[in-house]
Amino acid sequence: MRTTSRIFWILALFFLAAAVVYGLMTGYAAPMGIETVGFPALLMATGLAALIALTTQITAKKFPNQPEEDEVAPVSAQAGVQGSFAPYSWWPLWAAIGCAMAFLGVAVGWWLLGLGMIPVIVGVCGWVMEFSRNEHAH
Missing domain, CATH: 1.10.287 (Helix Hairpins)
Structure with a gap:
């Protein structure tokens, strides 16, 4: 979880930098309103990446010793019930x-x-x- 959190914090910083550069290059709004979704979309991507990073960071603090953080852990360490799914559901x-x-x-x-x-x-x-x-x- 800590690695996942770091990856998404890096993505959030990248999207924020891309939003700032995009906003500076377009004046934060396209001329004549032709294309105005780029800057807000990049800001929303920043928020989404930061939300995922924060969630995984909080989860990593609640459960500190997870097998995915141990580089020498066997694959079977993560085994177990992953969820309950109905086999014949319509x-x-x-x-x-x-x-x-x-x-x-x-x-x-x-x-x-x-x-x-x-x-x-x-x-x-x-x-x-x-x-x-x-x-x-x-």
Whole structure:
């Protein structure tokens, strides 16, 4: 985690420097408003890299002795349960169909985006609540 944190801090500094250089070269806004997304996009990339760096840095402080930091640790040191996934779940299919409809709706028509949001919401809610049944139901 410490190495990951350092990499993302370096990326944040790079994006910040690129944003400053880009802003100085374009006057922080393109003439006649033709292209105005570059400088804010670079600032947002800086924020994203800094957010990931800060998160991994905090995680590294909470869990200091992780196997990925040990250069001589065997691969089996990181073994274990990585998550719980439903093997035969149909909910991701519905979420994917809805996402495909929603993305297609941007090109075809906004009505299709709205129609695609229905299976997205149903699929994601079903996927999240899949194991919340019987004694674990809320």
